[in-house]
Amino acid sequence: MESASASILTPPAWRLRPALQRPVPVLAAGQVHEVHGQGDDRAAGLAFALGLGAANRTGTVLMVRSGGRPSLALYGEGLMLLGIDPARLLLVEAGDAATLLRAGLEGARCPGLALVLLESEGPLKGYDLTASRRFVLAAERTQTPVVLLRHAAKAQPSAAHTRWQVASAPSQPLAAPPGAQVRPPGLPALAVEALRWRGGPAGQTWHLQWDEQHGGFRDTTGTPNRSENGKAAPSGAVLPLAALRAG
Numbered sequence: 001m002e003s004a005s006a007s008i009l010t011p012p013a014w015r016l017r018p019a020l021q022r023p024v025p026v027l028a029a030g031q032v033h034e035v036h037g038q039g040d041d042r043a044a045g046l047a048f049a050l051g052l053g054a055a056n057r058t059g060t061v062l063m064v065r066s067g068g069r070p071s072l073a074l075y076g077e078g079l080m081l082l083g084i085d086p087a088r089l090l091l092v093e094a095g096d097a098a099t100l101l102r103a104g105l106e107g108a109r110c111p112g113l114a115l116v117l118l119e120s121e122g123p124l125k126g127y128d129l130t131a132s133r134r135f136v137l138a139a140e141r142t143q144t145p146v147v148l149l150r151h152a153a154k155a156q157p158s159a160a161h162t163r164w165q166v167a168s169a170p171s172q173p174l175a176a177p178p179g180a181q182v183r184p185p186g187l188p189a190l191a192v193e194a195l196r197w198r199g200g201p202a203g204q205t206w207h208l209q210w211d212e213q214h215g216g217f218r219d220t221t222g223t224p225n226r227s228e229n230g231k232a233a234p235s236g237a238v239l240p241l242a243a244l245r246a247g
Contacts, residue, residue, distance in 0.1 A: 026200075027049070028161070032148070032159065033049075037151050037166050041167045043072055044167055054145075063091050063119065064100050065092070098125070100120060101124075101127060119151070124153065135159075155196075164194060165192070166191070173186045187212055191207060205221070
């Protein structure tokens with residue numbers, strides 16, 4: 001008989017289902033993508049970057065993180081919910097920006113990786129138009145998606161194919177259990193804006209809600225975010241269950 005935890009520990013077939021007949025956010029292979037988050041939305045950006053960057057791809061996920069402010073600690077069951085077996089994750093701690101960029105570029109030049117993810121805080125010294133172009137050339141050659149997750153950083157000119165602003169969003173409350181008068185908080189949700197998208201709908205926004213049943217986010221853009229009493233729905237967590245814990 002299947003245990004209660006089996007469904008949690010089984011990587012889902014990660015997908016993002018559109019609510020409307022329009023494109024949905026994509027972190028395509030062979031391209032460079034920038035994901036920006038502000039304030040306490042680090043987990044939101046990380047979920048977006050890991051979930052879409054490694055979606056339905058096999059192989060090692062290389063994650064290079066900069067030192068300084070303590071990072072969010074990765075949690076195995078949360079990674080599994082995003083479709084990433086923790087055994088696939090290769091984590092590198094870089095002492096400075098130059099080391100982070102160098103390690104990320106070497107990873108981008110290695111064929112067979114599922115994703116190269118660089119996570120930094122604030123201004124990233126040395127990341128300019130020339131540096132981003134090197135990443136683009138490497139990604140196109142190996143067909144590896146490269147994602148720069150930039151917390152509390154201003155967007156700057158680069159050769160990246162896409163640039164996203166990601167934040168946690170209010171969730172829609174779940175149905176109340178029988179006999180209960182209060183509806184429980186809803187599933188995690190993200191507010192996503194395309195700041196730059198070559199050949200795509202730059203400037204558009206999406207409301208993405210976690211789909212616990214199918215394992216992935218679904219596009220709920222345009223869905224009324226109200227509870228039965230007309231009040232705004234309570235804000236949900238950024239990731240399902242305990243996907244991330246404070247470092």
